[in-house]
Amino acid sequence: MKAGFVSDVAAGTRISEVVAAIGGRIASRALAPGDRLPSIRRFAASMGVSPSTVVEAYDRLAAEGLIRAQRGSGFYVSNAGLHPLKLAEAETPKARAVDPFWVSRQSLDADAAVLKPGCGWLPADWMPDEALRRAIRSLARSDGDLLSYYGSTRGSQALRRLLLGRLAEEGIEAGPDHLMLTSSGTQALDLICRFLLRPGDTVLIDDPCYFNFQALLKAHQVTVVGVPYTPSGPDVATFETVLNAVRPRLYITNSAIHNPTGATLSPQVAHRLLNAAAGGETILVEDDIFADFEPEPSTRLAALDGLDRVIRIGSFSKTLSASARCGYIAARPDWIEGLVDLQIATNFGGPSPMSSEIIAHMLAGGGYRKHMEELRRKLVRVRRETADRLSRLGIEPWLSPRGGFYLWCRLPEGVDSGEVAQAAVAEGVVLAPGNVFSVSQNATGFMRFNVAHMLEPRVYDVLAAVLRR
Amino acid sequence: MKAGFVSDVAAGTRISEVVAAIGGRIASRALAPGDRLPSIRRFAASMGVSPSTVVEAYDRLAAEGLIRAQRGSGFYVSNAGLHPLKLAEAETPKARAVDPFWVSRQSLDADAAVLKPGCGWLPADWMPDEALRRAIRSLARSDGDLLSYYGSTRGSQALRRLLLGRLAEEGIEAGPDHLMLTSSGTQALDLICRFLLRPGDTVLIDDPCYFNFQALLKAHQVTVVGVPYTPSGPDVATFETVLNAVRPRLYITNSAIHNPTGATLSPQVAHRLLNAAAGGETILVEDDIFADFEPEPSTRLAALDGLDRVIRIGSFSKTLSASARCGYIAARPDWIEGLVDLQIATNFGGPSPMSSEIIAHMLAGGGYRKHMEELRRKLVRVRRETADRLSRLGIEPWLSPRGGFYLWCRLPEGVDSGEVAQAAVAEGVVLAPGNVFSVSQNATGFMRFNVAHMLEPRVYDVLAAVLRR
Missing domain, CATH: 3.90.1150.10 (Aspartate Aminotransferase, domain 1)
Structure with a gap:
């Protein structure tokens, strides 16, 4: 798994950087439709990469329709009018590449x-079907305001109270100001990316990692760099090197029961990751969605760090119901304030209050x-x-x-x-x-x-x- | 309401353009932390605006913390490290400006x-409380898969079928490929903006319009231009002028029972808006959230145009329940494909299948x-x-x-x-x-x-x- 990773990662990163550099100029209209792109040789020299890296990058941009090659005279920014954001590799779902x-x-x-x-x-018959139906029947008898209104900007107080209790059990001291609910775990991460990232930023992820992290980061038009994942967490030496070299804004990971490997972050690795990030600008996002599948709790970045440069996200889709759609973010209070504004602007509030109520009902009893x-x-x-x-x-x-x-x-x-x-x-x-x-x-x-x-x-x-x- | 609008709009637009130009360079790191900004005189000349416009724009950027003035030596890009996206005018909710x-x-x-x-x-006691509770009780008896799983990428088939029927009644011929469900009406608009806009683009809105359109567009870092709203729709002459002058990517409006004015788009204005947009790059987004409050249906842009350059969005928050959280987008099939990918990447699916089921149950009967x-x-x-x-x-x-x-x-x-x-x-x-x-x-x-x-x-x-x- 590890052999060759670092050099491959480096090559892939250089191509991505060129793609991001050109893509950024097109996005910001610094390169307008019809403009000629810099020549391959000149651009390679200015970016300090090999011409073949630029060729590869231009090919990718051409495949995405952002630029087009003109025989004998170089590459030009496409002028096909609107360029809707294209995320998937192929147009029709049936002919899609395996991405x-x-x-x-x-x-x-x-x-x-x-x-x-x-x-x-998990299959539906592994999920707590009876408890879920009980929670829904209880919802049918609940307060009319809860059933009609948008709910508060941070989401259900009952569910936030339960979550604060669970964070405290993990040794994370968090008050009501540290917590907000979101429409899903994915939306939690999306809000954080919108809040902290700008096009052209670099984000560090595990290699391998949950595939939708890559899809999400593509939507944010950032450069993604992978760190090889070992059985005890990301490879620390590479993590430190990459942190110094590319100063990523975010590192996104699962600490407990990592997706897809099932590995667990060791205390030593956790400690070194936080030390490497200290003093720099990198924020660590810990997606704790598989937490409750652990036989006993392992080390958490958020617990070591205390929600200073670590943001915790999670959801209930794996353990209770993916149909209810509810996630959360625990972070510094000033960031929660900004994230709440962003959630108002982009979703006019958080998860369905009905969904949060169902989740809170299921978490509250001993049945969970x-x-x-x-x-x-x-x-x-x-x-x-x-x-x-x-x-x-x-x-x-x-x-x-x-x-x-x-x-x-x-x-x-x-x-x-x-x-x-x-x-x-x-x-x-x-x-x-x-x-x-x-x-x-x-x-x-x-x-x-x-x-x-x-x-x-x-x-x-x-x-x-x-x-x- | 109308006097002075056009000249004010033009002045506001010029300042916004300068703010967007500088903000875009900072966002794309073309201007890095510590860099000196162009002098006011030089920048005014290069943008073709007055020095006072640039002064106003720099002041706004300084107020947002993006740049700082250094006595006697000009403006510099701030280097406070991370610049989280700041949307609201003031930091603490209590001291907030009235924005x-x-x-x-x-x-x-x-x-x-x-x-x-x-x-x-509407107040909870104006909402169909009994029908809502019936729908929830029915949900408690429904299929286990529906209660456990994420649901399909376009959302509940039952609800989409009902919506297609309603679109047909309006004279909008749409097939299953034209429709997707979203977490909310606001999220529908947000997905469209992410799909079609890039930082620095221009978007046209009614002046006045629903206030959250402005909050949402601020999150997208685009330039916003207002068109004065008249009792029969946007002022067509201004609309035509602005369309030619700034080539906006989107125009966002409510045709029926416009928020906040309560006005209704007239057939003549609708026809002229579509003609003005024909051949250009402007897409019209019609937010039809108040549709069912009309005594009888009025002219719709989507019906005249047939979902070619018009995108229809809506939700059920005003008529059934804001707590259920569910919206929809009707648009060209190729755009729906791209929007579905974007919704997977950013929310791993659409609205809660439970919510959609509740809404479908309430819409299906004659009770609605x-x-x-x-x-x-x-x-x-x-x-x-x-x-x-x-x-x-x-x-x-x-x-x-x-x-x-x-x-x-x-x-x-x-x-x-x-x-x-x-x-x-x-x-x-x-x-x-x-x-x-x-x-x-x-x-x-x-x-x-x-x-x-x-x-x-x-x-x-x-x-x-x-x-x-």
């Missing part, structure tokens, strides 16, 4: 007959702890069974996670996980191939499996058939 | 004892039409009563709206509505003063009243007392 959007769309829009070991959620204990017990068994069955196909976990529902696995030598995913989807099985998680695109031989969706024998039959090709 | 955020926060976060004629929603008929009848009476009572205080409606719950009123000569709002909030009454709706800031003498919150005699007592000062 982060491919996995999202295939998983979200697949009909019920499709098997989805590539998806990021029991539900999670049961889930964790079940997942220990299913992770082991899945690993055994995959092993028979020559597919081996990179590590044995302490919790959660993902196994990050190495496919047999020479197998391309993107091709496996394309072939499997034709057989009604949605998989999550390695490269959608990897900014350096060097996880071709990896695949993330959601063990809760690996109980159907047909998944293994399709995998075996596809691997045989 | 769009002031009204939002005062209305959303006020406790139940506060009276809110400045808010943008009856509820709206009753609301409209009630509002006719309450609008008239409110106008009479305000008239006794020398407060006169600008026009008599065909429907809805707003009255846009002129205060007695010489009264500053911002001062009235500040004084009234101290007495427990939240008002919506004219200038929060006006990009040119020339609605000082106007106030928007929500008639459904004007039944308490205390509102008039406070108004009378404040006006007497």
